[in-house]
Amino acid sequence: MYEELKYWYLRDHKLFWTLSMSQIKQLCIITGFKKAKKGDIIYFSSSDVPRIFLLKKGNIKIVSIDENGNEMIKDIIQKGDLFGELTLESDKNSNEYAKALTDEVSICSFLLSDFEDLMLKNPNLALTYTKFVGLKMKRIKNNYSNLISKDAKTRLHTFLREWAEREGHFNGNKVTIENYLTQADIAQIIGTSRQTATQLLNEMEDKQLIYYNRKEILIDDFSKL
Amino acid sequence: MYEELKYWYLRDHKLFWTLSMSQIKQLCIITGFKKAKKGDIIYFSSSDVPRIFLLKKGNIKIVSIDENGNEMIKDIIQKGDLFGELTLESDKNSNEYAKALTDEVSICSFLLSDFEDLMLKNPNLALTYTKFVGLKMKRIKNNYSNLISKDAKTRLHTFLREWAEREGHFNGNKVTIENYLTQADIAQIIGTSRQTATQLLNEMEDKQLIYYNRKEILIDDFSKL
DNA sequence: ATGAAAATGTCAGCTACTTTACAATGGGGA
DNA sequence: TCCCCATTGTAAAGTAGCTGACATTTTCAT
Structure with a gap:
């Protein structure tokens, strides 16, 4: 080198x-x-x-x-x-x-x-x-606080919000996130089972909050998340 | 001063x-x-x-x-x-x-x-x-990892073990901890409801693992915890 | 001593999850 | 191009732990 x-x-x-x-x-x-x-x-x-x-x-x-x-x-x-x-x-x-x-x-x-x-x-x-x-410590502390006291749905929302803020490409209220995580990964991060994560993600898609695929995640309106 | x-x-x-x-x-x-x-x-x-x-x-x-x-x-x-x-x-x-x-x-x-x-x-x-x-960060990280992946009983055991290590007075395998926490406090720390914490503590007392009162906690055999 | 407040004990639902189990999909390598 | 395997979808059954609702006990200030 x-x-x-x-x-x-x-x-x-x-x-x-x-x-x-x-x-x-x-x-x-x-x-x-x-x-x-x-x-x-x-x-x-x-x-x-x-x-x-x-x-x-x-x-x-x-x-x-x-x-x-x-x-x-x-x-x-x-x-x-x-x-x-x-x-x-x-x-x-x-x-x-x-x-x-x-x-x-x-x-x-x-x-x-x-x-x-x-x-x-x-x-x-x-x-x-x-x-x-x-x-970094503060970030970890906050993440974990959420994990303990909130239910799976809230945890998923919080995670998506933070992910979007960290790496999302904003276009007005719409956000595009390059998705390098599987649903199993997301489940692990928010501390739930893969099946529950899948269910919650699909639920959000039904409500038109997000559009999920393996390449990217589109958030339709960040303020509604 | x-x-x-x-x-x-x-x-x-x-x-x-x-x-x-x-x-x-x-x-x-x-x-x-x-x-x-x-x-x-x-x-x-x-x-x-x-x-x-x-x-x-x-x-x-x-x-x-x-x-x-x-x-x-x-x-x-x-x-x-x-x-x-x-x-x-x-x-x-x-x-x-x-x-x-x-x-x-x-x-x-x-x-x-x-x-x-x-x-x-x-x-x-x-x-x-x-x-x-x-x-401090490492400590927090470990604590929270336990909170997510383990059930309430394991969390209580881990908490007691750490508490004993930190402040307990050892006497062979017996440990005395000066107890300045209420069961509600302990419940909060291990991320469970007060009732569940009470139940688990009583269960442990039934099994002669610990003896709990408001002043102190006696661990009968630290190695069995 | 004595009443009030705080802490502990207990129990019966209930619900949000997990687990198990399998089906459908789709992307990438031979 | 086609097959394989990782990923995603879905549903039923089981359960840990929460909520609410009390009863009992302990502590502490007056």
Whole structure:
């Protein structure tokens, strides 16, 4: 991988706006790249040394396997998101892995230790990073709060609203979302069974609220969702 | 409040181990104290300027009120925990507040801006703080994962196990937990109705797994929980 | 001590889900 | 082009846990 390209990849991320070119290059030295396509499994927590990953392109889900062998979605990572040892502590026994949801996934990574060194030299980065992690925590907290106290229908609506806000293409009150999730994925995210999710989605389609297919989801009127 | 006492209060917290005495004193200047007793409500998010709080003594719960006026437990804060604007971003519209669970709650606080300044001057503090926030995130994530995928009984068991690990007094396989929660509180935490929680607790008592009363909870054999 | 309020105990519906089971569809690789 | 398998659709039966409705017990302030 050419140094210059690596530099560009990291530089692009708003977390690194506070860093000078030379500092970014310092990180780049150990930067590695991975490519994947839909369905590919990307291990990260068990890898040799603790790393932080940056998703440059595509979408992935972080899943873990429970005692009964059931896949459990922990997080959906989108373009520009960081993932991995965000806590700055390696955690060997989590048995989590990532799975590509789209074709053309590209991930770059750097060593946790290098990142720490850089933070020590650059307190501003530390501050930015802390805010970043904090924001992520807030998002997770909100998501889960909904999961506990609301019923499946509300959860689905909330999920669609957030998804639309995050990645939808707005055209007045109409929104188009590029759909890289199966109904089974959505069910996992909103914490319900696949059948219930299917039923709710079809119900919404009957009411002309959305139009669902495997490629995209059209929301007819975002304000009515 | 005497300067020396303030200093002692902060110094005691492991987050501040990396700071020198003079640095802690810098924070102390603006430190404020609050005292509360059981049932008291402590507002913090809406207060004048963003602050970070440190619970020095007692236990409190962070709750928010949803559209229907239902109280929702967001977090249980224990002695030594930080809370408030942990994300380093003020968030006016969260309408959260804290409620004292025990008598003799004492809280100290400092200004977010002062803390940020200190972090800029002391990268090590930034690193420690980031790890701290990250750890909190991991805890929240795990808790919520359980809430979604497990049934009420499992959730109660997990909660009791964690509570015991966190604050229980072990004596071989027997554990004593000082009980500052009502069954309604526990129900909220494990995301179930009060009646179900009561039923499950009584069921466990019938099976001699625990002995519950308002003052304390005895776990007969931690390994069987 | 004594009444009121808070906390706990219990039970009978009821409902939103899950599970199981299978059918229909459609997209992509040989 | 056609077949296969992942995805989606649908329905019946079963159930965990919620709601509401009380009874009982404990706590605490006066």
